[in-house]
Amino acid sequence: MAAFQAYNKILVCDDDIRNIQVGNSVIGFEFKAQYPSYRGTYVSCIELFEIEIDGETVPEKSIYFQLNGKQFLLSQMKDLYAEYWFIMEKAVLRVMQDGGISVGNHNVTLKIRHRIPYTGYFGQYMVLDGACTKTLRAI
Amino acid sequence: MEREITYCLTLYSFSREYVFGQYNLEECLAKGREMGYTGVELVASQMVPGYPYPTRQWKQEFKALLKKYNMHPVCYSAYIDMGTHSDRDLNESEIIQSTLNDMLIAKEFGFDLVRTQHAISPVVFEKMLDYCKKIGMKLAIEMHHPHNPEVPIWKEYLEIMDRSGGWLGIVPDFSIFAETPHILHIRQAIDEMGCREDKVKNIIRRHLAGETEESVLSGDYSNAEKNFVREVYEQYAPCKIEWLNTLIKNSFYVHGKFWYLEEGINDICIPYHKLMPRLKELGYRGYVASEYEGHHFNSNEEAAVQLRRFVTMCDRILNYTF
Numbered sequence: 025m026a027a028f029q030a031y032n033k034i035l036v037c038d039d040d041i042r043n044i045q046v047g048n049s050v051i052g053f054e055f056k057a058q059y060p061s062y063r064g065t066y067v068s069c070i071e072l073f074e075i076e077i078d079g080e081t082v083p084e085k086s087i088y089f090q091l092n093g094k095q096f097l098l099s100q101m102k103d104l105y106a107e108y109w110f111i112m113e114k115a116v117l118r119v120m121q122d123g124g125i126s127v128g129n130h131n132v133t134l135k136i137r138h139r140i141p142y143t144g145y146f147g148q149y150m151v152l153d154g155a156c157t158k159t160l161r162a163i
Numbered sequence: 164m165e166r167e168i169t170y171c172l173t174l175y176s177f178s179r180e181y182v183f184g185q186y187n188l189e190e191c192l193a194k195g196r197e198m199g200y201t202g203v204e205l206v207a208s209q210m211v212p213g214y215p216y217p218t219r220q221w222k223q224e225f226k227a228l229l230k231k232y233n234m235h236p237v238c239y240s241a242y243i244d245m246g247t248h249s250d251r252d253l254n255e256s257e258i259i260q261s262t263l264n265d266m267l268i269a270k271e272f273g274f275d276l277v278r279t280q281h282a283i284s285p286v287v288f289e290k291m292l293d294y295c296k297k298i299g300m301k302l303a304i305e306m307h308h309p310h311n312p313e314v315p316i317w318k319e320y321l322e323i324m325d326r327s328g329g330w331l332g333i334v335p336d337f338s339i340f341a342e343t344p345h346i347l348h349i350r351q352a353i354d355e356m357g358c359r360e361d362k363v364k365n366i367i368r369r370h371l372a373g374e375t376e377e378s379v380l381s382g383d384y385s386n387a388e389k390n391f392v393r394e395v396y397e398q399y400a401p402c403k404i405e406w407l408n409t410l411i412k413n414s415f416y417v418h419g420k421f422w423y424l425e426e427g428i429n430d431i432c433i434p435y436h437k438l439m440p441r442l443k444e445l446g447y448r449g450y451v452a453s454e455y456e457g458h459h460f461n462s463n464e465e466a467a468v469q470l471r472r473f474v475t476m477c478d479r480i481l482n483y484t485f
Contacts, residue, residue: 141246
């Protein structure tokens with residue numbers, strides 16, 4: 025078993041999924057995520073982020089990542105060397121999807137590939153794959 | 164009587180409890196104080212909200228907590244996050260900037276020692292000396308497995324430390340002395356990697372008997388068991404206690420690493436029964452951190468139980484009854 029896998033269970037937070045309502049329209053939904061390790065990291069160390077809802081992969085461009093009072097596209101994460109994801113900070117993952125998500129339970133999977141930036145003892149950084157699936161309630 | 168060696172709680176030991184929301188920072192400190200720890204090590208990248216630029220208010224709150232629990236800030240642990248950028252390593256200016264930033268935060272918290280990592284490079288390490296003197300902050304590189312005094316770069320580091328006038332030093336992590344798998348590693352091999360228990364025991368016995376990795380790998384083992392063989396040979400080797408002689412002069416602090424301690428007996432993984440008396444004989448006076456790292460394994464062991472056992476074990480070894 026690779027290092028830090030015990031922390032993967034916090035990757036998807038237990039908080040409810042919330043639909044994003046603007047006036048009379050629902051433009052998407054959001055849920056929360058925590059960085060799965062014992063310490064925080066720079067967002068630029070996240071090499072891959074994928075969301076599956078009830079087994080369906082969400083298109084990357086529909087996902088907005090909110091942290092430190094800002095919002096980013098997943099494609100921008102590799103450049104975020106000055107955005108630190110504190111280990112206890114819940115990031116928000118917004119999925120822009122017309123009509124949002126149906127009220128009730130949904131299986132949410134988050135997959136992550138992340139580089140551990142201090143591990144280059146003999147030249148190679150440790151890159152970990154982690155995943156977490158939880159059944160969350162959409163309200 | 165005064166103790167030559169005292170124990171420091173590295174808050175990192177409470178990683179599992181902290182990250183899973185069982186204890187907040189104050190509760191970690193309170194728990195440590197209750198167990199008799201008087202010194203604290205802080206891993207800033209773990210427990211400091213707003214890191215690497217915490218607010219003034221948070222800094223004041225942290226200092227107030229140390230005061231409330233009457234705990235001494237012993238060591239501020241910083242990292243060299245060389246791989247922060249996705250396309251290149253940190254350059255020299257960036258390493259200096261981040262290290263200096265950590266040293267300044269540490270100063271504000273009241274620490275007088277910053278632990279850094281080997282990736283700082285000899286050039287930058289020596290360049291930080293001027294800042295150490297100006298700020299009044301010692302800077303020490305942690306020597307952690309897989310590094311050890313035989314890794315070439317450390318000769319250079321030790322020479323730099325020797326000429327630093329006591330400002331630049333080392334934090335030996337006792338992972339460099341790990342001899343044989345601890346219980347959590349053994350359990351992981353059997354329960355999660357699918358190794359057979361008798362084979363695991365057999366592999367450990369052959370490794371301890373000094374057989375070569377190649378010879379053990381040629382045995383009748385499954386792929387999972389062969390992976391376990393590789394892990395054992397990569398992570399454990401007979402303890403070279405003489406390494407302490409080389410390191411002691413520049414050691415500002417020691418990381419007493421452990422993964423699992425059983426009640427009433429010495430660590431089977433790291434030979435504390437040899438290391439602690441030798442530390443004392445060599446004249447080491449100061450803190451040894453109790454660094455519990457079992458939380459990296461799928462374990463429900465409570466850090467507090469393990470931290471208590473560490474103190475009891477070391478007191479017993481050192482004949483501290485006071």
